[in-house]
Amino acid sequence: MENQIQSQQNSFFNWLNKSLTVKMAVIGFLILILLIPLVYVQSLIAERAQRQQEVISEINEKWGKEHIISGPFIKIPYIKRTTSNYTDPNSKQVKTSTQYSTSYAYFSPDEINGKTNLDVKTLQRSIYKSAVYEGSIVMNGKLARPDFKTEDIKEEDVQWDKASIVIQTSNLKGIKNNLSVKIGNKNLSLSPKFVQQNESSKDLHSLQSEYFDFRELNSLDFQFKLDLNGSERFSIIPIAKETKLNMKSNWTSPSFVGEYLPKNEDEKVSKDGFDANWDILYYNRPFSQSFFGGLPNLNEYSFGVNLLVPVDEYQKSERSAKYGYLVISFTFLFFFLIQAVNKVNIHPFQYLLIGLALVMFYTLLISISEHSNFLYAYLIAAISVIALISLYTSSVLKKAKFAVFIAASLSALYSFIYVIIQLENYALLAGSIGLFIILGIVMFISRKVEWK
Structure with a gap:
């Protein structure tokens, strides 16, 4: 009797471990958890922008206002x-x-x-x-x-x-x-x-x-x-x-x-x-x-x-951070597709580490852009995060092709986000077309997934 109960328990946990539905639910929960540090990042951007205005107001007060x-x-x-x-x-x-x-x-x-x-x-x-x-x-x-x-x-x-x-x-x-x-x-x-x-x-x-x-x-x-x-x-x-x-x-x-x-x-x-x-x-x-x-x-x-100094790094960083949930969601989706199509196992804790690395992109972007222009800051932060996640992927999944796929996907995603935040009149159009293309690629890859 005890052996039968133990066998049923093992079968249940094996089902949980192999169920794509459970894995998707866990990934969705992790995305919600990672929205918390994203909110703190946006708060940090607002705080730095306010500090900038305070310093500028102090300079102008001493020199002479408008x-x-x-x-x-x-x-x-x-x-x-x-x-x-x-x-x-x-x-x-x-x-x-x-x-x-x-x-x-x-x-x-x-x-x-x-x-x-x-x-x-x-x-x-x-x-x-x-x-x-x-x-x-x-x-x-x-x-x-x-x-x-x-x-x-x-x-x-x-x-x-x-x-x-x-x-x-x-x-x-x-x-x-x-x-x-x-x-x-x-x-x-x-x-x-x-x-x-x-x-x-x-x-x-x-x-x-x-x-x-x-x-x-x-x-x-x-x-x-x-x-x-x-x-x-x-x-x-x-x-x-x-x-x-x-x-x-x-x-x-x-x-x-x-x-x-x-x-x-x-x-x-x-x-x-x-x-x-x-x-x-x-x-x-x-x-x-x-x-x-x-x-x-x-x-x-x-x-x-x-005659304001044309400094918009904080504004661009804020716009970039608004797409943070999109970057995390698509990156997790890429890893989920790798996991589902190739039958490899990725632990939720590993998803969490990857998500934290994606959040670190924005703190790097803010800190570097304060001492350089936004383009250089964006390149340095993106390359650093892509390299970190790619090396981690290669180490965890033991195959270089997965690391190359993740590096290419993140590079395309960060490039897409950069183009959107640079555009003003065509941001919605470019974003809609880009998301449509990404959705098409995901649908094409996911056709090989055995959802049963």
């Missing part, structure tokens, strides 16, 4: 009259009272002609780089004559003798010269000053000139020069009826950003840098030439250039 320039505006105070009705408690009659307060009007120029030159260089801290620039902008043009009639403001309520010029910038720290504006026969120095705004705008700070009497100007032509340090981005807000800007730089990979692109964008970039021109009319933007009460936040209408 610049957004807006102005010049003419700022003129006026008396605001507010009337209200009330009932006199003694006479019980309705009377009218008038309250007086000081408000401000801002008027944009008729013309702005700007010329900007940005000398861009990279600053490095540890393994991270940031693009910074030393720049200068010269602006000239013609101011508009203020018109208070549109708001029904009386001439005697306008304080013409307390007019001033306001220029806004997002980066006071980056200004490197004593800023002054020449208007007609007057040369006005500017200093930081709080300017009330209609909307919350913590990004822009105001520089305001000393008071002058607008009626004494012999010309409305203006000119000023601004020397500055900045990083990442330079842009201006087109506040004039016609805003023209010429921007030159030695940076060879600009990204023109904002609401408006330069004329003939593709023709302005060369190996020596870029030379871009904008010409924007006030019809092209949805705000008026004058503001009463305060300045609104117009940052969303700015235009200019981004």
Whole structure:
């Protein structure tokens, strides 16, 4: 009786050992287990990318952040009259009272002609780089004559003798010269000053000139020069009826950003840098030439250039890691087909070691790409992992042809993944075709498997 039970147990374990269904279930379970370290790898990539942004932000903070320039505006105070009705408690009659307060009007120029030159260089801290620039902008043009009639403001309520010029910038720290504006026969120095705004705008700070009497100007032509340090981005807000800007730089990979692109964008970039021109009319933007009460936040209408260092290793590593489950699944499938077709035995622990080697590819890729370009990092990591798994396969299965098959399969798979992560517009198409071909090959090989 005991011998019969022992025989049944041996038969059951032999069936488990030989059953392809059980082996497939075990392999599927191992794939699920290996998704855990893959999640940690993706978390590591995100952490390193965040560290990169922190270091770049620290570099830019010390050198000077991005610049957004807006102005010049003419700022003129006026008396605001507010009337209200009330009932006199003694006479019980309705009377009218008038309250007086000081408000401000801002008027944009008729013309702005700007010329900007940005000398861009990279600053490095540890393994991270940031693009910074030393720049200068010269602006000239013609101011508009203020018109208070549109708001029904009386001439005697306008304080013409307390007019001033306001220029806004997002980066006071980056200004490197004593800023002054020449208007007609007057040369006005500017200093930081709080300017009330209609909307919350913590990004822009105001520089305001000393008071002058607008009626004494012999010309409305203006000119000023601004020397500055900045990083990442330079842009201006087109506040004039016609805003023209010429921007030159030695940076060879600009990204023109904002609401408006330069004329003939593709023709302005060369190996020596870029030379871009904008010409924007006030019809092209949805705000008026004058503001009463305060300045609104117009940052969303700015235009200019981004000067970010084109570093996308972390982004490519992240995209590569998203295909990790696909690499592990197909690699296990290759080994399963070898095991099923050739009647060789591969232990689940050996599958687990192979899966861990595949996960190590991504840690190698991240660490090497931080010190080299992505292509070299990908090649080194892929060759290392393929060599390791191939040698292990040759040692475990005792046949060189299995190692050659695995090496060829992994090489094709990693090449396929690399092509996909390099493509943008055709990634889905290439991925679909590649997976279809792989499925066809698997179906062709699996026809020899005896599933019974």
